[in-house]
Amino acid sequence: MIDKDLLKNMTILYAEDEDSIQNGITETLSLFGIHVICAKNGQEGLSLFKAAKTKIDLILTDIKMPKMDGLLMVQKIREVDEFIPVVITTAHQETNLLMKAIDLGISSYVLKPIDIYKLKETLHKAIEPKILKEQLLEQNKKLNIEVQKNKENQKIMVTQSRFAAMGEMINMIAHQWRQPLASIGTAAFTLKYKILSDAFNLDLKEQRNEQSVFFKNKLDEIEFYVQNLTTTIEDFRNFYKSDKKVLNKTIDSAIHNCLKIMKKDLQASNIEVQLDLKSKNKLNIYENEIIHVFLNILKNAQEKLLEKENHKLILEICTKDIKNTVQIDIYDNGGYLDENIKDKIFEPYFSTKKEKNGTGIGLYMSKIIIENHHQGKLFVKNIREGVCFSIILPKKIHL
Numbered sequence: 001m002i003d004k005d006l007l008k009n010m011t012i013l014y015a016e017d018e019d020s021i022q023n024g025i026t027e028t029l030s031l032f033g034i035h036v037i038c039a040k041n042g043q044e045g046l047s048l049f050k051a052a053k054t055k056i057d058l059i060l061t062d063i064k065m066p067k068m069d070g071l072l073m074v075q076k077i078r079e080v081d082e083f084i085p086v087v088i089t090t091a092h093q094e095t096n097l098l099m100k101a102i103d104l105g106i107s108s109y110v111l112k113p114i115d116i117y118k119l120k121e122t123l124h125k126a127i128e129p130k131i132l133k134e135q136l137l138e139q140n141k142k143l144n145i146e147v148q149k150n151k152e153n154q155k156i157m158v159t160q161s162r163f164a165a166m167g168e169m170i171n172m173i174a175h176q177w178r179q180p181l182a183s184i185g186t187a188a189f190t191l192k193y194k195i196l197s198d199a200f201n202l203d204l205k206e207q208r209n210e211q212s213v214f215f216k217n218k219l220d221e222i223e224f225y226v227q228n229l230t231t232t233i234e235d236f237r238n239f240y241k242s243d244k245k246v247l248n249k250t251i252d253s254a255i256h257n258c259l260k261i262m263k264k265d266l267q268a269s270n271i272e273v274q275l276d277l278k279s280k281n282k283l284n285i286y287e288n289e290i291i292h293v294f295l296n297i298l299k300n301a302q303e304k305l306l307e308k309e310n311h312k313l314i315l316e317i318c319t320k321d322i323k324n325t326v327q328i329d330i331y332d333n334g335g336y337l338d339e340n341i342k343d344k345i346f347e348p349y350f351s352t353k354k355e356k357n358g359t360g361i362g363l364y365m366s367k368i369i370i371e372n373h374h375q376g377k378l379f380v381k382n383i384r385e386g387v388c389f390s391i392i393l394p395k396k397i398h399l
């Protein structure tokens with residue numbers, strides 16, 4: 001917004017060789033709160049401009065002056081400050097000079113004898129664009145600081161959300177490991193039992209062979225389960241590697257990798273996962289980020305489904321190509337999302353699970369990953385017996 005009292009506290013360099021005019025105008029300008037630096041000719045004006053300690057906001061100058069005329073002074077000042085507004089004072093007969101002044105990009109002129117109100121209006125108009133530009137620059141600077149702050153906040157949230165996911169991961173690893181660990185335990189116990197109970201008569205060749213086959217099978221079993229444990233750890237480790245590279249692949253591997261991590265946990269919750277993967281388009285994706293989104297959505301669905309009793313718990317993941325995009329729908333039959341909170345669930349820190357330590361950043365982060373990092377869309381709808389989160393990803397990310 002432009003201040004009506006814009007001229008107040010401005011500093012003007014005023015070049016005029018006639019004392020009586022200069023004194024009169026200077027006195028009146030001072031009454032408006034303007035600081036005036038006076039010069040008697042162009043040369044003095046130029047030196048004063050170059051030596052000025054405070055910033056000069058505008059030049060007001062006569063044209064015809066001894067030593068150096070006003071236009072030459074303006075030309076030389078423009079070499080130092082390309083955009084400073086200039087108002088000239090002129091008489092009717094100086095039309096030629098006026099044309100030259102226009103070439104020099106003079107902001108405006110006032111005719112002599114000077115009408116002080118006209119002069120004030122002209123100065124006001126001349127300075128207005130400069131002030132607007134300065135205000136715009138100032139606002140831009142503030143905006144940039146805000147944008148920067150926002151980026152930093154987002155970084156903190158990414159870390160928070162990864163920590164939250166890590167807690168859940170530990171739970172999932174525990175589920176994933178329970179079965180192979182139990183099997184290794186059983187195999188080791190069986191081996192020990194066979195030895196301690198002298199189950200094989202080692203004096204007989206046939207029994208010795210039987211024992212070695214038995215031992216080999218059990219050791220193979222143990223090796224298989226150890227491999228299984230290692231793969232689980234690799235899957236989780238991969239998820240925690242940060243994505244630096246955009247890949248170009250179908251969405252299937254992100255879905256399968258996510259399910260590898262969650263499968264046992266979902267099974268333990270009696271949730272049936274139904275897949276209908278029709279998409280064939282290859283996509284630009286940061287795979288771990290996309291897996292993170294799937295984990296957030298699936299985890300939410302699981303938490304909702306676990307509140308249901310006497311109910312067949314279903315999670316559906318469907319993909320399809322729509323022209324140059326891929327749509328992924330993740331549906332759970334855990335009941336509708338309350339209409340009152342539907343618009344809020346993507347806001348940071350919105351959670352209806354505060355008593356269960358829900359942080360409320362899962363969906364917020366997911367939206368950022370899909371919409372900012374992948375130029376896609378993430379939205380939610382109540383359909384059939386529950387909620388469907390839809391993700392639309394373009395084939396190409398414009399970097």
Ligand SMILES: Nc1ncnc2c1ncn2[C@@H]1O[C@H](COP(=O)(O)OP(=O)(O)OP(=O)(O)O)[C@@H](O)[C@H]1O
Pocket residue numbers: 164296300301304332334336337345346350351352353357358359360361362363364387
């Ligand atoms: N499938 C769903 N069915 C019903 N409500 C859901 C579903 N998914 C999300 N919500 C609602 O959206 C809210 C926000 O989800 P979000 O994942 O952002 O946070 P949270 O699950 O509460 O906590 P966290 O950040 O730890 O995941 C949830 O608290 C829940 O009320």
Ligand SMILES: [Mg+2]
Pocket residue numbers: 296299300362363
């Ligand atoms: Mg969540």
